[in-house]
Amino acid sequence: MGAHRRRIIMSVVAGVAVAAAVSVPMLPAAANVLNPPAVVGYIDSIAISYVQDSPSPSLHVAGWAGDLNDGWENGRGAAAIELVATPAAGGATTTIGWAERQDYDIxxxxxxxAYPQLGPNQGFDVRWAKAPSVGALNVCARMWNLNAAMPPGGWVLVGCASVTVPATRPSIAKTPSSVVAGTPVTVTSGTTQGTDSFAWWAWNPSAPDPSGYPQPIPGATSASYIPTARYIGNELQAVVTTRVPGRAPVEQYPYMTTVDYPDHTVDRVAGSDRFGSSVAVSQAAFPDAAAGVPVAYLASGVDFPDALSAGPAAAVKHGTLLLTMPGALDPRIAAELTRLHPPLVVVAGGPAVIADAVLDAVRALPFAPEVRRVAGADRFETSRAVALDAFGAAAPSVFVATGRGFADALTAGAAAAAAGAPVLLTDGARSTADAATQDVLAGWGTRTVSVVGGPASVSAGVAASLGPAISVTRLSGGDRFGTAAAVAAAAPASSTAYFASGFGFPDALSVSALAGSAHAPLLLTTGSCIPVVELQTMLDRGVDRFRIIGGETVQTTDINWGRPC
Structure with a gap:
């Protein structure tokens, strides 16, 4: 029998009240009949605690308790542990704390x-029970259980232990008020005259864990800790435990340290809706109205496929991409086209996607541009047609993404634009690549293909059949956000990152030309936070400028500060 199990068994007979309680036979409970309590338990440890710079001591009391005649799970049942303390020299017994709910659910x-009839969470842990006095104390744990026929007084003794509280605080541990993620934070423990050990906890004030308490960071057991991106916006709590032979351990909890993203600038590119945002992106990319642009691409703003390939096409032609309504030319789009006065406007998609009336309205603008429609029978053929029209006879490097969804192709578009490469949409659910895609790649003399998305987006068969002379690299993560991080990590480092919603396509469609001109990645957010996998990539690559696409109803101000999720 192991030492720990011996301690549990022996605790049953550690006191008269406990022994008497355990002797009650275990009988099946009749409906609505409360059983007498059969309490087992033990106080495992008592430490002296000091919070921040307060000289007042608290007691950290940990142990376990259960009622053998009531096999509930603690924290969700009707039991609680009362902690009481009595000065050893004599005096009143004082209630110093309670363990219930999350404090009695360990x-x-x-x-x-040892007791399989008990529920799984029988540990209690009360960290800040106020010490009633200094000197020697006798601390006891009592169980109260509404599911049992309790004796007079309402409680049953679990167990007792003694502790001596020092007359003065031995030292004051200190941590800085804030730290930048990726750099070390150190706790200074002062002169403790003992052996110190360390732990670090984290608490997210915006989205606290279910217990509402800071939670230990696995492996963080040194005086210094380097917080990763996942702890941005969190409060770090250092815990310094000092042990001196013959004395109770002393725990110190200094002021918390806020983890921040490194200093960075933030600007938002947005309009009142997707079409307005499209104009805002175009204006950010091409602020000089006098210079204009050589070409403007128009794509539908109510569906995503055609714009996914149009973005890199616009970028390679040093032009802009604007979104339009299917049946009419938005006055804001007309005004932006007039401002940039491109001699050529390319409309991506057939008449079912963008009506001829839109083309006629563009032709009627004051600068009288040439208007040309580039389209195919479906989204895949339109993708090939747009790419061939823009990139001509050669494209040594190509990005391939599924045309069945928009998320992977959004980040592919910005990366392709930065690399001067096209994006081809494929039916990723096929077992092999279609002949038309293979022919385009062969005709271009393509040597490298970046497949964006995991096998669930673009099957292994499609990736393997793109061409015998093509080197294929898959850029993917566990989800759309992980894939965006993988695409960003594969590109040359940039100090700027663009952010668009990962759950909606409109704002991101027109940004590939802007991101491509800045050679910056496009990352996806949930709208209220940045997934940790992307945030860590940004941190590793030194991103210090956030460009947020879309208004605050699409992407909240939490994105400004790099809130992780």
């Missing part, structure tokens, strides 16, 4: 092995 596998 998993204890050792207890479950």
């Amino acid at each position: 998993p204890r596998a050792d207890v479950r092995r």
Whole structure:
């Protein structure tokens, strides 16, 4: 029998009240009949705690308790642990704390092995029970259980332990008020005259964990800790535990340290809706109205496929991409075209996507541009037609993404635009690449293809059949956000990153030309936070400028500060 199990068994007979309680036979409970309590338990440890710079001591009391005649799970049942303290020299017994709900819901596998009839979470942990006085104290744990026929007084003794509280605080541990993610934060423990050990906890004030308490960071057991991107916006709590032989451990909890993203600038590119945002992106990319642009691409703003290939096409031609309504030319789009006065306007998609009336309205603008429609029978053929029209006879490097969804192709578009490469949409669910895609790649003399998205987006068969002389690299993650991070990590480092919603396509469609001209990645957000996998990539690559696409109803101000999720 192991030492820990011996302690659990022996605790049953550690006191008269406990022994008497355990002797009650376990009988099946009749409906609505409360059983007498059969309490087992033990106080495992008591430490002296000091919070921040307060000289007042608290007690950290940990242990376990259960009622053998009531096999509930603690924290969700009707039981609580009362902690009381009595000065050893004599005096009144004082209630110093309670363990209930999250404080009495600690998993204890050792207890479950010894007492399988109990629920799984029989541990209690009260960190800041106020010490009633200094000097020697006798601390006891009492169980109150509404599911049991409790004795007079309402409680049953679990167990007791003694502790001596020092007359003065031995030291004051300190941590800085803030730290930048990726750089070390150090706790200074002062002169403790003992052996110090360390732990670091994290608490997210915006989205606290279910217990509402800081939670230990696995492996963070040194005086210094380097917070990763996942802890941006969190509060770090250092815990310094000092042990001196013959004395109770002393725990210190200094002021918390806020983890920030490194200093960065933020600007937002947005309009009142998707079409207005399209204009805002165009104006950010081409602020000089006098210079204009050589070409403007128009794509539907109510569906995504045609714009996904049009973005890199516009970028390679040093032009802009604007979104339009299917049946009419928005006055804001007309005004932006007039401002940039391109001699050529390319409309991506057939008449079912963008009506001839839109083309006629563009032709009627004051600068009288040439208007040309580039389209195919479906989204895949239109993608090939747009890419061939823009890139001509050669494209040594190509990005391939599924045309069945927009997320992977959005980030592919910005990366392709930065690399001066086209994006081809494919039916990623096929077992092999279609002949038309293979022919385009062969005709271009393509040597490298970046497949954006995992096998669920673009099958292994499609990737393997793109061409015998083509080197294929897959850029993917566990989801659309992980894929965006993988695409960004594969591109040359940039100090700027663009952010668009990963759950909607409109704002991101027109940004590939802007991101491509800046040679910056497009990352996807949830609208209220940046997934950690992307945030860590930004941190690793030194991104210090955030360009947020879309208004605050699409992307909240939490994106400004790099809130992780």
